[in-house]
Amino acid sequence: MSKVIKGMIIEDIVDRLDGATDLLVVDSSALDANTQNSWRRSLQEKEISALSVRNTLARRALERVGVSGIDPVLEGPSTLVYGGQDIVALSKEITKWAKDIEKLHIKGGSVEGQSLDEAGVVALSKSPSREEILSKISGQILSPGANLSAAMLGIGGTLAGQIKQIADKDDAEGEAETA
Structure with missing residues (x-):
């Protein structure tokens, strides 16, 4: 050649x-x-x-x-x-x-x-493939924010439930007084 x-x-x-x-x-x-x-x-x-x-x-x-x-x-x-x-x-x-x-x-x-x-x-x-590595990295990056929001929502939900319970208790007492 x-x-x-x-x-x-x-x-x-x-x-x-x-x-x-x-x-x-x-x-x-x-x-x-x-x-x-x-x-x-x-x-x-x-x-x-x-x-x-x-x-x-x-x-x-x-x-x-x-x-x-x-x-x-x-x-x-x-x-x-x-x-x-x-x-x-x-x-x-x-x-x-x-x-x-x-x-x-x-x-x-x-x-x-x-x-x-x-x-x-x-x-x-x-x-692991490139996609698997990227998903692990993104999960690790997003997990602290997810944990923080879950903690904040948990406290907020508990507080809202207690306020509602007090309000319901007050409504029940008010109805009892009128009756």
Whole structure:
């Protein structure tokens, strides 16, 4: 392959990655065509892309994008998997597929410049997602205000009940005097 063609392929890979710096690498070469198609279709529905590439071209393209530390996992047949909501959702999806399809092998990945091996990807898939973390944080931020308002409403409700009880008692005494 000439340098010009390699350069064009590298540019195409860079364009397809579209700035994705968090990605996983899997070996899907042992999958039959039907399984491969259903796997890729399922990933596309979740806005996840899978790109089978030559390792040397992938290394050059990933250097241009700014992904480092992924060289150890780019050995043998490689498919770059990227996209989705976030890297945790991506790792959960790929781990689920690796359990369902025995021939799909997770090789590793790169998250924020850190290289991951297969065990790291599996550990990442057990982490809470971005939405779960944001909901926990917002709950922790809102809980002091909710506790304060509940305390104030509790005291106010008790006071209102006592005032009503006194008013009812006065009304009952007034009715008794008139009768």
